[in-house]
Amino acid sequence: MNDQGLLARSYPTAEGALDLLETGFDRDYLVVLLGRCRVEYDGRAASSLDAGNRLVVTKPDGSILVHTETGQQPVNWQPPGCTHEGRIEGGELVLESQRSTPDEELIVRFERIDHATAYDGTGASDVTVSGTEADLKERILAEPSLIEPGFEPRVTERDTPAGAIDIYGRDSAGNAVAVELKRRRVGPDAVSQLNRYVETLDDELHAGMELRGILVAPSVTDRAEQLLHKRGLEFVSLSPTADESS
Numbered sequence: 472m473n474d475q476g477l478l479a480r481s482y483p484t485a486e487g488a489l490d491l492l493e494t495g496f497d498r499d500y501l502v503v504l505l506g507r508c509r510v511e512y513d514g515r516a517a518s519s520l521d522a523g524n525r526l527v528v529t530k531p532d533g534s535i536l537v538h539t540e541t542g543q544q545p546v547n548w549q550p551p552g553c554t555h556e557g558r559i560e561g562g563e564l565v566l567e568s569q570r571s572t573p574d575e576e577l578i579v580r581f582e583r584i585d586h587a588t589a590y591d592g593t594g595a596s597d598v599t600v601s602g603t604e605a606d607l608k609e610r611i612l613a614e615p616s617l618i619e620p621g622f623e624p625r626v627t628e629r630d631t632p633a634g635a636i637d638i639y640g641r642d643s644a645g646n647a648v649a650v651e652l653k654r655r656r657v658g659p660d661a662v663s664q665l666n667r668y669v670e671t672l673d674d675e676l677h678a679g680m681e682l683r684g685i686l687v688a689p690s691v692t693d694r695a696e697q698l699l700h701k702r703g704l705e706f707v708s709l710s711p712t713a714d715e716s717s
Contacts, residue, residue, distance in 0.1 A: 478589040485564040488587045490655065492529075492557040492566065495589035497656050497692065499531040504566070506584040510537055510547050513576045520546065527566065527579055529555055535568045535577060549577050554694070558660050604654045606711035607687065608637060611650070615640070618650065618685060618707055631675075633667040646681040647672070653688035654711045661686060662698040669704070 478491055478500075488504065495502035504527040510520040525546075526538040532551035539546050549568045556567045564581040608627065615622045621643025629639040629649075638650040649672055651665040669684040676682055684704040691699070691706055699706050 480587050481585070483584055483587050485559050485562060485581070485584065488564050488581070488584045489557050489559060491587050491589050492564070493655065493658070495529065496555055496557070496658070498591060500589040500591045501531060502529045503527070503586075503588045503590075504564075504579075504581065504584060505586040506581050508579050508581040511576075511578040511580070512547055522582055529566070529568075535566075537577075537579065547577060549575065556658055556660055603711055604637070604652045607652045607654055607709065610709070610711070610713070611638060611652075611687070617709055618648075618687070619643075622648065629672075631668055631671040633671045634664070636668050636672065639672075642683065646683055647676055648683045648685060650685045650687055653686070655688065656690045656692065657686070657688045658692045658695050659698045661688065661691075662695050662702065662704060665704055666702045 478494065480487055480491060483491070492502055492504070494500065505525075507522055507524050508527065509522045510525075512519045520537075524540055528536045528538075530551075533549075533553040533555070534551045535549045535553065535555065536545040537547040549570055553568045553570045556569075558565050558567070560580070564584060566579040566581070568577040570576070611617055612624055612627070615624055619642065622640055623642075624638050624640040626639045627637065628635045636649045637652040640648050640650070642648050649665065649668050651661065651668065653661050665684045665686050669682055673682050684702075685707055686699065686704060687707045687709050689710045690708060696706070
């Protein structure tokens with residue numbers, strides 16, 4: 472089905488499903504995931520679930536429902552008002568739902584994804600994402616001033632105990648700069664990832680050297696922007712290809 476307002480993928484990769492999932496979160500779509508998953512739950516009396524074939528639905532109001540192959544009631548759920556985040560861990564798509572009052576957490580880990588759909592219900596046009604993080608990196612290496620005037624890339628994929636920093640360089644004042652690249656709109660997970668890199672890299676630098684962390688993406692969510700400010704990190708709005716940039 473290819474109606475307007477409908478994004479659908481059968482047998483997507485974890486990365487492909489994450490793109491669709493995050494698009495749904497960003498644009499308040501209803502998202503449906505079908506596949507084999509495990510469920511971890513910390514909250515009400517409902518228990519966690521071992522691996523099995525399940526239907527998972529997230530709604531624009533913040534609710535999430537987990538259905539098994541039988542019965543009409545969800546076996547796990549979170550009410551409206553929760554916040555959802557997606558990420559990749561160990562090659563698996565992970566969907567995390569947080570409720571603040573009371574404090575409850577629902578985590579769904581997909582071993583296999585058979586189908587993923589996001590639908591806005593209004594007939595709006597489909598969303599397409601073009602370009603890759605490699606394209607974004609090449610743009611910056613070819614024109615470092617896209618980060619800021621005087622930025623000088625030194626190393627790509629610099630290893631740290633927390634993972635590889637996409638671009639490591641120096642600013643015009645000689646300060647160390649860690650740059651994390653994302654090809655699409657991102658949430659708090661990307662900020663936390665950059666913060667881990669900065670914390671681990673800071674331990675390796677010479678005493679007295681200042682380290683800056685810059686997240687580069689087309690846009691960030693409000694919660695990501697708040698976390699950037701809280702962590703003392705920076706943001707540069709940039710798309711993978713020049714014709715996507717405003």
